[in-house]
Amino acid sequence: MNEPFTPPSPEITAVWTGLMRASRHVRDTVEAALKQAHLPPLDWYDALWEIEQAPEGIRPNALEARLLLPQYGLSRLIARLVEAGHVTRRPCPGDRRGQILHLTDAGRAMRRTMWPVYGAALTRTLAHALPEGEAPRLAALLKGLTGDGPPPQAPIA
Amino acid sequence: MNEPFTPPSPEITAVWTGLMRASRHVRDTVEAALKQAHLPPLDWYDALWEIEQAPEGIRPNALEARLLLPQYGLSRLIARLVEAGHVTRRPCPGDRRGQILHLTDAGRAMRRTMWPVYGAALTRTLAHALPEGEAPRLAALLKGLTGDGPPPQAPIA
DNA sequence: TCCATGTAAATGCAACTGCATCAATATCGG
DNA sequence: CCGATATTGATGCAGTTGCATTTACATGGA
Secondary structure, X not given: OOOOXXXXXXXXXXXXXXXXXXXXXXXXXXXXXXXXXOOOOHHHHHHHHHHHOOOOOEOHHHHHHHOOOOHHHHHHHHHHHHHOOXXXXXXXXXXXXXXXXXXXXXXXXXXXXXXXXXXXXXXXHHHHHOOOOOHHHHHHHHHHHOOOOOOOOOOOO | OOOOOOOOOHHHHHHHHHHHHHHHHHHHHHHHHHHHOOOOOHHHHHHHHHHHOOOOOEXXXXXXXXXXXXXXXXXXHXXXXXXXXXXXXXXXXXXXXXXXXXXXXXXXXXXXXXXXXXXXXXXXXXXXXXXXXXXXXXXXXXHHHOOOOOOOOOOXX
């Protein structure tokens, strides 16, 4: 009942530190690019994007699954987006607890303004830092870490 | 002067989303394990570790380089560690602006208590999610993303 | 020596986060 | 229909962060 503790292997540890450092570095770089352009943070982009993908509107609880936010985090993010005039809340027919979110024109414009800055930062940070042709493999390995799919089997084809 | 914007390739995008999701998932898992064991967060561990590695003591500005924190973040983290009795501040001979940090016995004990929980969570989350033998490659690719070393050349050996 | 400049660390303030909880529905069993 | 339970979304509070600035000291040049 009291498993003798076996420390993680050096390989696992290297993945861990690499993952922490890399994700932080890349994210910071992108966030910095947005900030320097006087644009809102990444979370806003993701939310605007997801809402834009649902022209008929989308409910917060559906967004919660797509974005990577806890319920209260999303609730407040939406509040900020509404206050900024990027999103509207409308009553949800058939469920008076709910609401339906729509992007405003300003919201659409903001997302489109952010995209080049966002995308350019991504390319700058990632494209030159990966050996030619290794990106798909890296992406596949990372995807395996998310705990979603089944545990990986053979090397990625 | 106004580069026409070329969006990131799908491969780069996949790396980006994979990196964000994976790092968040893994970090959350480890943090959750610590919290469930009524232990302090990861930042504390890292700081305690680094301080422990310097038996002669270490100055905050040296820690700042090793940890991944901004100056004010570290300043406050140290304040919390001192308040918790894990670390002591001592005047720094030869530079009256500075201070020298030492781990207390309680600090050493806390780090040692955290390690099994931390390590076990790491192993649980990472070891089973990587194809056999792929860990070193993943670690190498991630390391390249940190923007530290030279841009990578050939596939990693 | 004196001043300008640089570095170490702390801090006031506003914004943001996590946690627990709330209010307002909805849904389901009887 | 009624009450127990579940779901949707918001919120009070305490703790944490980012940013800009401050305080204290160090260093180098005139």
